[in-house]
Amino acid sequence: MIITTKITFFLILTVASTTVVHAQTPELEKRLSPRVTQEQVIHSSVRQVRKNGLRIFATPFTEADGLGSDSSGINGQSRPAIFGGFARVNGLDSQSCGECHTLQSADSIPNRFAIGGAGAQSNNLIASQTLSLDENFTGFYFNPIALFGIGGAQLVGFEMTAELQLLKATALTNPGTQVWLTAKGVDFGVLVCDSSGNCDFSGVEGVQDDLVVRPFGHRGSSPTFRQIATGAFVFHFGMEPVEIVEGAGLGPDPDGDGIENELLLGEISAMSIWAGALRPPVELRKNASARRGQQLFEDPSLGCAGCHIPQYVTNTPVLPFAFPEVPTDPSANVYKEINLRRFHYPRASSGIRVRVYSDFKTHDMGSDFSSIPVPFVTAKLWGVADTAPYLHDGRATTLGAAILEHGGEAYFSAAAYDRLSLEEKKDLIAFLKTLRNPRRPNRGLAPRSLAWSNEFVHSWSEDEDSEAYDD
Structure with a gap:
């Protein structure tokens, strides 16, 4: 720009x-008082650590x-x-x-x-x-961007990274063999290594050469x-x-x-745990229009769900926090863990469901998307109804405008949306409008002095939370 x-x-x-x-x-x-040390974070309850993290953030x-x-x-x-x-x-x-x-x-x-x-x-x-x-x-x-659900997204990223590192190890032990890099069903291209341990990353896509999935930052800069x-x-x-x-x-x-x-180390740790435990966005019950819109969203001819993958199921509900962090090994140097099932993530087999609507890959979005030619990570669409303005710079004030701004790898999806009838566009937007932020992300955690908007945030009735994840 x-x-x-x-x-x-x-x-x-x-x-x-x-x-x-x-x-x-x-x-x-x-x-910034009282201060929080790493030892305090390690030995305090998760609730107390979260309260300190919120305080530091605010x-x-x-x-x-x-x-x-x-x-x-x-x-x-x-x-x-x-x-x-x-x-x-x-x-x-x-x-x-x-x-x-x-x-x-x-x-x-x-x-x-x-x-x-x-x-x-x-x-x-x-x-x-x-x-x-x-x-x-x-x-x-x-x-x-909103931070709600950041813990679930981070856990999915960790598990993707672990899978990609195993596939790299396979390529290193099988010189000259093409190894397809697929993590949680997402295609990251192909890797070939030689007998000297040198790898050809030219076939890798959507992730840096270290094969670390980075879900955060508009450009996918942070794991x-x-x-x-x-x-x-x-x-x-x-x-x-x-x-x-x-x-x-x-x-x-x-x-x-x-x-x-x-x-201090403990203050960054406390903020990390607070953010990781924030409730995830929710999905409201869908009326007929929204159900038709969901079908359009998942239609391969439109291509939305090809990049905005709706859901992942994790292998575990436990999110680890580490210091110092080793991006290629999220299990190293763990000082504390939290079970995300305690924070409103739906249970699924041995893990949780994370309905994030992203493939966590970076993509070329075209020359009109940014004056500096860099890839952008696929936006997480959970909570999108509440997070206008849209795109990395907020240029799009509506969801329809945001879709039409897609270029590069996403050009054909934008063109397909543009060809929809007016009623079909309304249906698709109606579906996206069911993807909402959590109503009380810090419920029971923030003192009244930090609640900020008691009049609005706390006026929503309890039974509305039951509308989440209606599928």
Whole structure:
């Protein structure tokens, strides 16, 4: 995307998008308290860890916590301070995770809110590869996604990765043999290795050469929430998790703000477990129109379900959390586990059902999708009715518009949708409108001061939860 802008534009964005922290604050207040260590996470109950994780996610950080300009180079991009220390472009754009991940439903008027939800257009992350305030720059807008169900998606990704690693081992022990990379029914191409242990990855598709499935980030950049969180703290707040600082060997205070241990291992762990235990999106009962729309969605001639695969069944309901993480081996260094059946995932044989509507692969979406030619991971459609605006940059305000924006590998599906009759399009949208976010993702966890929207979120009746997973 090419964005032409002036300093005035950035000033407007900054003022509109965040609460400003002034450098001359007369009395600094440390908000991240009490601190959470890794030992506390290991030995505390899952419920207590989740409560701490939610608290950290919702905390509005101050300079006393380490908020502010990052001169360490960890972020790796220029970040000129525009107003009050905030840059808005390339980060330094907010005080808390909860500022952008707030929408439980954008489909209702007024919107409903919940901690861990999606974000509006004004919450977009703005990242530029090259930035000059006097010239055009090429960069990304990324719209915040909802975190609901992230644990189930992470577990599916782990099991896919484990299958792909076994297939790679098969290729290494059978030199010259083509090994088809199929994990949980998803085709990732073909791999051939020689007797020296060198592998030809030219036939691999939708996954990086390390064969690690990365369900998270619009571009499929992260296999776990922990990886997302550590990068987000540096990018958005200029706060450096201990695990990044120590891993880079930059000393205890690389940004020189006088604050050490800005985010402890246990604090990232607590957030990871809180996110992993968030309830998954649900499916409402379908009327006749929605049932017809589901048939269209699953029709191979339309092709929606070819990439937006509706459901996976896991081998186990247990989601492991590890540190340090080994992307190729999710079972390494596990410090805590949670059983996702406790968090409203439907039981299925020995595991759970994860109705995520994605193949977890990256795809070429065409030159009109982004000015920078990179693949994008298939969007998870669960909860899609509540998460407008759509696409990676929020350019599509409706589901129909989002479908028509598909290009590249998905062009023929978009063209097939365009050829549908008006009634068929209405049926397909009616089906997508049954894919809803959970109504109380933090029920029984958030204190009233963090519930934010008691008037709206808590006004939904209990029996509505029974509408989920009607199939």
